[in-house]
Amino acid sequence: MVLSPVLGKLVSKRVVLASASPRRQEILTNVGLRFEVVPSWFKETLEKSSFAAPYEYAIETAKQKALEVANRMHVKHLRTPDIVIGADTIVTVDEQILEKPVDKQDAYRMLSRLSGKEHSVFTGVVIIHCSSKDNQLETEITDFYEETKVKFSDLSEELLWEYIHSGEPMDKAGGYGIQALGGMLVEYVHGDFLNVVGFPLNHFCKKLAELYYPPLKHTIQHTKHDSIPSVDTFESLSDGESESSSFKEHKGASKLDSPSGVICNSENSSGVRTGSVVPLENQNGVLDSAAKVPSKILDLMDGFKASKALFVASKLKMFDHLKKRSPLKAEDIANEVGTSVCGTERLLDACAALGLLEKTPQGYNNTDSANTYLASDGEYSLHGYIIHSNDHLWPLFTHLESAVKEGSRQNHRAFGKKTEDLFNDYYQSQEVKQRFMAAMHSIAHLTARDVATAFDLSEFKTACDLGGCTGALAHELIQIYPNMKVTVFDLPEVIANSSCFQPSEQYTAPVTFVSGDFFTDDLPEADLYILSRVLHDWPDEKIHVLLNRISTVCRPGSALLVAETVLDEQKTHPPRTVLQSLSMTEGKQRSGSEYKQLLEKYGFTNTQIKITGNLLDTVLCFKKSQSSWHAQK
Numbered sequence: 001m002v003l004s005p006v007l008g009k010l011v012s013k014r015v016v017l018a019s020a021s022p023r024r025q026e027i028l029t030n031v032g033l034r035f036e037v038v039p040s041w042f043k044e045t046l047e048k049s050s051f052a053a054p055y056e057y058a059i060e061t062a063k064q065k066a067l068e069v070a071n072r073m074h075v076k077h078l079r080t081p082d083i084v085i086g087a088d089t090i091v092t093v094d095e096q097i098l099e100k101p102v103d104k105q106d107a108y109r110m111l112s113r114l115s116g117k118e119h120s121v122f123t124g125v126v127i128i129h130c131s132s133k134d135n136q137l138e139t140e141i142t143d144f145y146e147e148t149k150v151k152f153s154d155l156s157e158e159l160l161w162e163y164i165h166s167g168e169p170m171d172k173a174g175g176y177g178i179q180a181l182g183g184m185l186v187e188y189v190h191g192d193f194l195n196v197v198g199f200p201l202n203h204f205c206k207k208l209a210e211l212y213y214p215p216l217k218h219t220i221q222h223t224k225h226d227s228i229p230s231v232d233t234f235e236s237l238s239d240g241e242s243e244s245s246s247f248k249e250h251k252g253a254s255k256l257d258s259p260s261g262v263i264c265n266s267e268n269s270s271g272v273r274t275g276s277v278v279p280l281e282n283q284n285g286v287l288d289s290a291a292k293v294p295s296k297i298l299d300l301m302d303g304f305k306a307s308k309a310l311f312v313a314s315k316l317k318m319f320d321h322l323k324k325r326s327p328l329k330a331e332d333i334a335n336e337v338g339t340s341v342c343g344t345e346r347l348l349d350a351c352a353a354l355g356l357l358e359k360t361p362q363g364y365n366n367t368d369s370a371n372t373y374l375a376s377d378g379e380y381s382l383h384g385y386i387i388h389s390n391d392h393l394w395p396l397f398t399h400l401e402s403a404v405k406e407g408s409r410q411n412h413r414a415f416g417k418k419t420e421d422l423f424n425d426y427y428q429s430q431e432v433k434q435r436f437m438a439a440m441h442s443i444a445h446l447t448a449r450d451v452a453t454a455f456d457l458s459e460f461k462t463a464c465d466l467g468g469c470t471g472a473l474a475h476e477l478i479q480i481y482p483n484m485k486v487t488v489f490d491l492p493e494v495i496a497n498s499s500c501f502q503p504s505e506q507y508t509a510p511v512t513f514v515s516g517d518f519f520t521d522d523l524p525e526a527d528l529y530i531l532s533r534v535l536h537d538w539p540d541e542k543i544h545v546l547l548n549r550i551s552t553v554c555r556p557g558s559a560l561l562v563a564e565t566v567l568d569e570q571k572t573h574p575p576r577t578v579l580q581s582l583s584m585t586e587g588k589q590r591s592g593s594e595y596k597q598l599l600e601k602y603g604f605t606n607t608q609i610k611i612t613g614n615l616l617d618t619v620l621c622f623k624k625s626q627s628s629w630h631a632q633k
């Protein structure tokens with residue numbers, strides 16, 4: 001049962017949840033964990049100002065809750081649990097910590113503070129391993145925290161009081177419950193949703209994985225440090241608990257991390273350990289310094305090698321060969337693609353190490369993911385985008401240093417051409433055009449379902465996907481909304497090359513392709529205009545022209561759907577989008593409030609943003625009536 005991996009380690013243990021929170025109980029029960037509930041009697045009265053950071057307060061409160069239960073069970077009831085889990089959830093806004101409101105007025109004070117703003121929800125979690133020695137309780141404590149950012153819409157007084165009178169806020173940190181009525185107040189969530197609800201399940205599983213499958217000192221580490229290892233069954237975990245996978249057997253090794261003999265693994269929500277150098281006592285009782293392995297940093301240092309291995313294996317179509325016939329030995333593939341046997345073997349082994357291939361005594365096989373995403377005919381093939389990354393983005397990124405120094409795109413260094421000439425020359429080549437379209441098609445096809453279903457678009461009878469390229473999103477829209485007529489509007493040379501990307505079986509009404517330039521030519525009429533992955537590419541002057549033109553042809557009540565990755569307000573999340581900005585296009589990535597502001601400038605209102613958590617988020621807004629728009633201009 002790959003889905004419930006490390007939790008199986010707890011099957012044979014007496015686990016106690018030191019929490020009265022029904023949400024925590026539900027989250028852990030839902031994943032099949034068996035535990036007793038013993039609510040803590042610890043009063044949450046620690047002096048907040050004595051903590052340097054809010055998460056330290058949450059961790060310490062969680063620790064005190066869990067220790068109180070462990071001690072009480074040991075002393076009063078003489079039944080020492082194996083593991084006690086404690087947690088504490090807090091909300092922070094403007095450097096203030098908000099816990100559960102004490103009354104309705106307090107709830108009002110909290111919610112009006114959160115209105116229209118982004119805040120953080122921290123949950124501190126503590127896992128205590130208990131044992132009894134000479135009737136004394138011995139504890140080994142592991143703790144961590146998780147941060148999730150949540151943004152509230154502007155809340156009217158009326159809504160605020162209606163929500164408070166519902167009674168929901170009273171037993172919840174910050175005075176709201178995101179999982180119920182409070183969900184209606186939320187504009188977006190960045191991070192683990194369950195963390196907001198009260199328990200960061202994913203991080204908890206990773207922590208257990210670290211405890212029960214720690215890296216062995218003298219063996220080569222094949223697992224990713226921050227991933228949850230999968231195991232086949234619960235049975236295999238509890239029956240054959242091998243030396244290398246049991247927490248107890250590794251206590252000694254883990255203790256090396258802590259001078260006091262208490263395991264205290266503090267880690268922030270991005271997985272980077274705080275305090276990387278830990279003093280150790282050597283045999284002479286002298287303190288040495290031993291650096292913990294900074295696995296995230298090492299992974300980043302090696303990231304370029306992994307990317308290039310993926311790019312080259314894709315370019316040589318190794319995943320295509322293995323999809324057609326497998327298992328294949330390195331010699332077979334080398335013969336088929338015309339490469340050296342020793343080089344091919346190394347590349348295939350690297351792909352196996354990266355989890356893209358499986359290596360067996362009979363040869364190499366594609367993983368399911370390789371068949372779906374890496375083979376060029378895979379259902380959601382990313383082959384086109386991978387080749388684009390290798391041939392176009394890689395050369396650009398090798399000049400990142402100059403790009404940062406000069407603040408401009410490095411086309412001249414990467415391709416020997418200035419940006420203006422690139423369009424007239426480089427992009428005119430048939431090969432480059434096809435490659436670029438294949439790349440765009442890869443992403444559009446993969447994200448089409450998310451974009452098409454983020455909002456209910458069934459009220460729109462006609463839609464026009466501006467810059468819709470191969471029509472991947474248009475086809476998805478027609479599948480989902482069979483009554484919708486969809487037009488793809490794109491440059492003539494794009495439309496001319498789009499036929500080879502059309503689905504082979506057409507079960508629905510065909511998409512209409514219209515060629516033109518959205519900066520200069522008449523736009524087709526539609527109830528819904530779509531701009532998917534367009535706005536981030538263009539400078540403000542061009543966006544001004546485009547949005548002005550759309551706004552002019554849009555009838556009041558018609559809508560515009562923008563599909564982009566929406567940055568958080570701090571502009572540091574999601575990392576993929578932040579990294580994409582480094583290619584220094586003249587355009588830029590935007591946060592939710594920036595999209596809202598931009599669209600309002602062109603008469604679009606009622607903006608709703610849906611963070612899908614996948615590659616593309618969506619923003620839907622409606623055209624105001626002309627009179628009210630002009631009145632505001």
Ligand SMILES: Cc1cn([C@@H]2O[C@H](COP(=O)(O)OP(=O)(O)OP(=O)(O)O)[C@@H](O)[C@H]2O)c(=O)[nH]c1=O
Pocket residue numbers: 018019020021022023024039040044065087088089090091100121171172173174176177178179182196197198
């Ligand atoms: C933001 C938010 C919080 N909560 C609940 O807020 C309580 C926090 O208080 P706590 O002090 O951490 O826990 P507790 O409920 O007092 O229980 P205990 O751990 O025994 O002290 C927990 O319940 C959480 O689920 C929700 O249910 N939904 C939300 O969106």
